[in-house]
Each structure stands twice: as C-alpha cells, then as structure tokens.
Amino acid sequence: MFSVVASLPTTARGVTTRITTGLRLRGREEGDDVGRRRRQQQQQCCSSLCFCCCGADGGKTFTSPDEKKRPTKGRRPFLSSPPHLTTTKTTRTSSRRVFDVSTKAVAYPNEREDKQQQQQQQHEREHHQQLIKKGDRIPTSSLQYFDHEGNLQSIETSQLCSKGKTIVVFAVPGAFLPTCTNKHLPGFIDLAAKMKQAGCDLIACVSVNDAFVMDAWGKAVGAAPVLMCGDGSGDFTRKLGCELDLMDKGLGVRSRRYAMIVKDGIVEYIEMERGGAFTRSRAEDVLQVLEEIKS
Known part of the structure; x- marks a missing residue:
C-alpha cells in the first residue's frame, strides 16, 4: 500500500x-x-444486583438477553451449600441485595461424644437403681449347667433359690482368669463342707460364660462341690445390675465379682466388689455370715 x-x-x-x-x-x-x-x-x-458480575449474588449472576433465550433443559442447577454446614441469609436494603454468609462449624464428633456420655450416665443411673441389695428378691432368669451325667441342663433362678432353701451364689468376671482360678473359686471349694454344716443347701458359681466353658473350668480345678452355672447371654447379670465393662481388655461385658446368701429367694447378705477387685467376697467372710445366721 x-x-x-x-x-x-x-x-x-x-x-x-x-x-x-x-x-x-x-x-x-x-x-x-x-x-x-x-x-x-x-x-x-x-x-x-451487588457483585452480580463476579457471581457473588447468591447464585443470581447477570445473564445477557441472548443467554435468556437459551433452553434451560440439561443445564446444571445452582447447588447451594449444605444447610448443616453453612447458613445463608439474604436481605434487601434500598433496592440492593446484601449477600451475607455466616458459617456454622458443625462438630459432629463432639455431639456424638456428648450423646454417648449422656447414654452412659443414664445407663449407670439405671444400673445403680437396679443394683441388687439386701432384702431384694432374686430376679427371674435362666442359667445353664452340666449335671453329673454330662447332660446340659437349664434351671430357673426361682427354682434354684426356691422357698425353704439357703443358697450361696458367687460370681466371677470370667472362667480361667487368674484371680478367679487361683483364689476365688478354690476358697469356696475348700470351705464347701463347712458351709453345708452351717446351713447352706447349695453353692453356685455364676459367670458370663457358656455352660461348656464353665464345665471345663470346673473339671480343671476340681469344683465338684460347686454348681458351675453359665450365664452366657448375661441376662441374669444384667438384671442384678452387676455388669462389668471389660471392653478395653478384650473381654467384652462380664459380671462384677460378688458373693451373696439367698434364703427363701430373698437376699440376706451381699458383698459387691468394685471392678475386678477381690477383697470383700471371700469364702471365709461368707462362712462367717452363715454361722451367724444359723446361731
């Protein structure tokens, strides 16, 4: 050019x-x-519209006349934030929209912990109210054991602690556990004859184990004078309010250690250990109480 x-x-x-x-x-x-x-x-x-050009008007961005003519079918709708994570509030002031977003931190783990703590406290209160004590009647439940012929039997607690009988019932956290095997059960085996002379008709050992485990444990330690009863489902223990949580030790929910004397279906004497301790439910203490009751 x-x-x-x-x-x-x-x-x-x-x-x-x-x-x-x-x-x-x-x-x-x-x-x-x-x-x-x-x-x-x-x-x-x-x-x-405030901030419409940058898309901060709560999802109502500016659209040109050409865009309004476009079909809306198949277009992705505006997705607002989940209501439990954010709270959106839009106010109108003198023909202008003021977009206000206030975030709300949702602490679900804390809420779950609080709920679990409340349930645990309620559970403890209920168990504290239901905890068996002197003067209470033995709750109705079913226990399993093997008789001398090796047959599996089931017996109701109302039949076991029937009228006219004096029964000694003691419980252990679990079969084959060290304290239960070396101290608690052997004490009642050794003093079984003296307890019968003091008026005891039957000595029963209860644990949250099945009857097969209780039978094997009894044979291992020679517990012929003691009736080895299995509370496999923990129903009897739960009705007594004597559940012991050993989840952290991998043992599940067991029974607290205790010893009691039941006469005519009514608790005459009971000593409940705290946790897995062994200080108040010894056979010697039970024998002394039996002799006092007889005299």
Whole structure:
C-alpha cells in the first residue's frame, strides 16, 4: 500500500493520507462507543444486583438477553451449600441485595461424644437403681449347667433359690482368669463342707460364660462341690445390675465379682466388689455370715 501511495502524485498522495487517517479515527470512535455502551450496561446491572458480575449474588449472576433465550433443559442447577454446614441469609436494603454468609462449624464428633456420655450416665443411673441389695428378691432368669451325667441342663433362678432353701451364689468376671482360678473359686471349694454344716443347701458359681466353658473350668480345678452355672447371654447379670465393662481388655461385658446368701429367694447378705477387685467376697467372710445366721 505504501508503495502505491508513494508512486501517486503529491495531490493524490495528500488525499489518500487524509482518507486513511479518517478511517482510523472513525474506527477508534466506534470502538470507544462500544466500550462505553458496555460500561453503561454493567453500571445499570450493578445498580440493582451487588457483585452480580463476579457471581457473588447468591447464585443470581447477570445473564445477557441472548443467554435468556437459551433452553434451560440439561443445564446444571445452582447447588447451594449444605444447610448443616453453612447458613445463608439474604436481605434487601434500598433496592440492593446484601449477600451475607455466616458459617456454622458443625462438630459432629463432639455431639456424638456428648450423646454417648449422656447414654452412659443414664445407663449407670439405671444400673445403680437396679443394683441388687439386701432384702431384694432374686430376679427371674435362666442359667445353664452340666449335671453329673454330662447332660446340659437349664434351671430357673426361682427354682434354684426356691422357698425353704439357703443358697450361696458367687460370681466371677470370667472362667480361667487368674484371680478367679487361683483364689476365688478354690476358697469356696475348700470351705464347701463347712458351709453345708452351717446351713447352706447349695453353692453356685455364676459367670458370663457358656455352660461348656464353665464345665471345663470346673473339671480343671476340681469344683465338684460347686454348681458351675453359665450365664452366657448375661441376662441374669444384667438384671442384678452387676455388669462389668471389660471392653478395653478384650473381654467384652462380664459380671462384677460378688458373693451373696439367698434364703427363701430373698437376699440376706451381699458383698459387691468394685471392678475386678477381690477383697470383700471371700469364702471365709461368707462362712462367717452363715454361722451367724444359723446361731
């Protein structure tokens, strides 16, 4: 183009230059008009919706007339934040929308811990109220044992502690456990004859184990004078309120260690250990109480 203009005469060259300059100015003015119209359109939009151009108006972004004509089928809807994580509140003030987002921290683990703690406290209160004590009647439940012929038998506690009988019942946290095997059960085996002389009709050992385990444990330690009763489901222990939580030791829920004397189905004497201790439910103490009752 410059070569063509240079080859023209001086008069024609000046006319061409003026035409080229006019075209450039006209194009610049048209570009300025387009930019001005766009700015005016954005100002009008922003006067009614705050932050609409950046999409911060709660999902109501500005849409051009062309976009309004587009079909909405298949378009992904606006997904608001989950109600339990954020709380969105939109207020209108003098024809302007003020978008306010207040986050709410949801501490689900803390809520679960609080709920579990409340349930545990309620469980302890209920068990404290149901804890067997002197003067209470033995609750009705079923225990299993093996007789001398090796047959599995089931007996109701009401039949075991029936009227006219004096029964000694002691419980251990579990069969084959060290304290239960070496101290608690052997004491009642050794003093079984003296207890019968003092008026005891039957000595029963109860544990939250099945009857097969109790039978094997009794044979291992020679517990023939003691009836080895299995409370496999823990129903009898639960009704006494004597559950012992040994989950942290991998033993599940067992029975607290205790010893009691039941006469005519009524508790005449009971000593309940705390945890797995062995200080108050010894056979010697039970024998002394039996002799006092007889005299």
